[in-house]
Amino acid sequence: MLILHDYLPSGNGYKVRLLLHQLGIPFRLVEHDVVAGATRRPEFLALNPTGRIPVLQLQDGTILSESGAILCYLAVDSAFWPTERLERAQTLQWLFFEQYSHEPYLAVARFLRMAPNDPRQADLPRLLERGHAALAVMEQHLAGRHYLVGERYGVADIALYAYTHVAHEGGFDLTAFPRIWAWLERVRSQPGHVPIDWRPN
Amino acid sequence: MLILHDYLPSGNGYKVRLLLHQLGIPFRLVEHDVVAGATRRPEFLALNPTGRIPVLQLQDGTILSESGAILCYLAVDSAFWPTERLERAQTLQWLFFEQYSHEPYLAVARFLRMAPNDPRQADLPRLLERGHAALAVMEQHLAGRHYLVGERYGVADIALYAYTHVAHEGGFDLTAFPRIWAWLERVRSQPGHVPIDWRPN
Numbered sequence: 001m002l003i004l005h006d007y008l009p010s011g012n013g014y015k016v017r018l019l020l021h022q023l024g025i026p027f028r029l030v031e032h033d034v035v036a037g038a039t040r041r042p043e044f045l046a047l048n049p050t051g052r053i054p055v056l057q058l059q060d061g062t063i064l065s066e067s068g069a070i071l072c073y074l075a076v077d078s079a080f081w082p083t084e085r086l087e088r089a090q091t092l093q094w095l096f097f098e099q100y101s102h103e104p105y106l107a108v109a110r111f112l113r114m115a116p117n118d119p120r121q122a123d124l125p126r127l128l129e130r131g132h133a134a135l136a137v138m139e140q141h142l143a144g145r146h147y148l149v150g151e152r153y154g155v156a157d158i159a160l161y162a163y164t165h166v167a168h169e170g171g172f173d174l175t176a177f178p179r180i181w182a183w184l185e186r187v188r189s190q191p192g193h194v195p196i197d198w199r200p201n
Numbered sequence: 202m203l204i205l206h207d208y209l210p211s212g213n214g215y216k217v218r219l220l221l222h223q224l225g226i227p228f229r230l231v232e233h234d235v236v237a238g239a240t241r242r243p244e245f246l247a248l249n250p251t252g253r254i255p256v257l258q259l260q261d262g263t264i265l266s267e268s269g270a271i272l273c274y275l276a277v278d279s280a281f282w283p284t285e286r287l288e289r290a291q292t293l294q295w296l297f298f299e300q301y302s303h304e305p306y307l308a309v310a311r312f313l314r315m316a317p318n319d320p321r322q323a324d325l326p327r328l329l330e331r332g333h334a335a336l337a338v339m340e341q342h343l344a345g346r347h348y349l350v351g352e353r354y355g356v357a358d359i360a361l362y363a364y365t366h367v368a369h370e371g372g373f374d375l376t377a378f379p380r381i382w383a384w385l386e387r388v389r390s391q392p393g394h395v396p397i398d399w400r401p402n
Contacts, residue, residue: 049338050302064290066297073290089265089274092293096267100300101251137250 109170
C-alpha cells in the first residue's frame, strides 16, 4: 500500500490526499507535526532531505517528494491528467505558478496567522499584496472558463484549490474575486471531493 | 518560428535557451530588460500576467510561461525527457525543488549582488543560508550519481544547472560541494552546450 507522509493542515499535502481519494487509491497516512519540528528530525530528513511534506512512499520503498511531482505521478493515465501535449504543459504551468507565485504568499500568510509569535509577522503586508496579485491572475484567467485547463476538472484545479479555498485563513478577502468564488464551488462539487481535514480510515 | 521572450542574464530563461539549442530547434529571441521594468509594462503583462520571463510563443500565437513547464513541453519525445513514469516524476521533483527551494535563494542573492541599492539587501544572510541548504541537498543526491535522474543528462540537469553554475555571483562558495563541481563540468561538456549569454544568430 502507498504511504503518504503528511501534515493534515498542509494544503500541499491536501492536494495529494484529495487526488488519491478521487482516484480511489487506498493509502496509509503517516502524520508528522510540522509545527513541532517533526520534519526537521534525522528520521524525516532521511526520507526527504528538504524536510518538507508531503512525501509519497511507493510499495517498493521509493520516495517521491514535491506535491506537484506527486500529483503528476499519480494522475498519469487518469481523467485528471490531460491527454494533449499543450494541455499537459498548461497544467504544469499552473503547478509551477502555484509553487512560485501563489503558495509562498497564501500559505505563509495563513501559517503566520496560526503562529502569532513567528518573527516573520512583519512580512505579512508584503505577503498579502503578492498573494492578492496571484489571485488576480487566477481571476483574470477564469473569465469565460469553468476550469483552469481545457474546460475539464484536473490536476491544475486540485493544485490551486488547496491554498485558495483557505485563503481567508491568511487574511485574504475572496469576495473581490467572484470567478474564483464560483470555481471553488465547482471544484467542491466534484465526485469524491473531501475536505482538507479528511483522513483515510 | 518559435518566439522566446526572455532576458539574457536570467537563469530561468537560460534553461529554455540551452534546451532549444541542444534540441536543434530554431527560435527568435525577443529581449525584455527586466531590471528597467520592461516586464511590468502593459504590453508584456498582456503576454504573461505574472510579469515574468521566459515566455514561449508558439507558431499559432499560444503563450506558455513558467520555465519548468516550457522545458517539459519542448523535451517531450526527446532524449532529454525520460520515458519511464517514475523518472518523469523524479525529473518534475527536481524542477519543483529548483523553483521552491533553490532559485528563490540562489537567483535572488545573485540579483541583489547586481543591485546594491535594492531594499532586500538585509535578506542576504538568510538567502545564503537557505541557498547553501539547497546546494547540500544536491551534493548529497549526487553521491554515486553522474546526473540528477536516471544516470542520463536531461531536463532536470538543465533546470538545476542554470542558477547553480552562477552561484558564485550570488556569494556562494561551490568549492565546499565537490560533487556539484564535477556535475557542472559534466553538464558543460554535453554536445550543444552554450553559455548563459549565448544568443541565437
